[in-house]
Amino acid sequence: MSAREQKRADYRHFRVIPTRWMDNDIYGHVNNVNYYSYFDTAVNQYLIERGVLDIHQGGTVGFVVETSCSYFRPLAFPDAVAAGIRVARIGNSSIRYEVGLFRNDDEEIAAAGHFVHVYVDRASGKPVAVPEAMRAALAAIAV
Template identity: 40%
Template sequence: MTPFDRSSYGHWTTMPTRWSDNDQFGHVNNAVHYSVMDTTINNWLKAHGFDVAAGGDTINLIPETGCRYLAEISYPDVFEIGLRSLAVGRTSVRWECALLRASDGEAVAIATSAHVFVDRQTRRPVPVPAGLRPALEALITGG
């Protein structure tokens, strides 16, 4: 196995699996991978000053997601999650998360999503918040 290139992701965090994450096949159900990605991204956004729960005029909607499953993970392992921006547009950002098994560093999934920033009331696209843009752009790494 070729070691995973962690340097391609500018932000790393961990998230433990839970007993309830395992399905009848004995591994973490695929829907959990999406939850891990969504939680990682939203925690990063909140840490960088964009918190939709704070009630601002701008929110972010997800028009697209995808996940390529590479290996299994099961409770009681821990996800290691690498996050990067693939592209930052005028009103959107494309994300990629690498999900690894902490027990051995094996990549278990590569998940992607897009966020479009919109007006909370009209749901029409608005520019990426100016204060957030530099942090999003700094998260773009090679890959």
């Protein structure tokens, strides 16, 4: 199935993110750079809520090393963005997240993307194995 054909049911967890007035560009729709912010917000909020990411004190943090986005339908203020997430791959020190963005209650996808986190030791910046608690939280949304 192509990314354009994906539906809400293809994602395991959702975060609703309101658009803001400033998200719109001169063309009257959400500017492309904001989509990556929606990706980050949905994934990191999931990890924080599951208690596996401490953004202030945690010894392990995820660095984005790869990202992409395909755009199919516009989003615009005052839409709500339903960001669906799933995990496509759990490696030794990396995770591939896939994110689908849906406008309001639409079933048709507005944008689909992915990003890869490499987990590193906060102090040294060197890759480390994905912690077991995080693996368990991510297994719940793996496809």
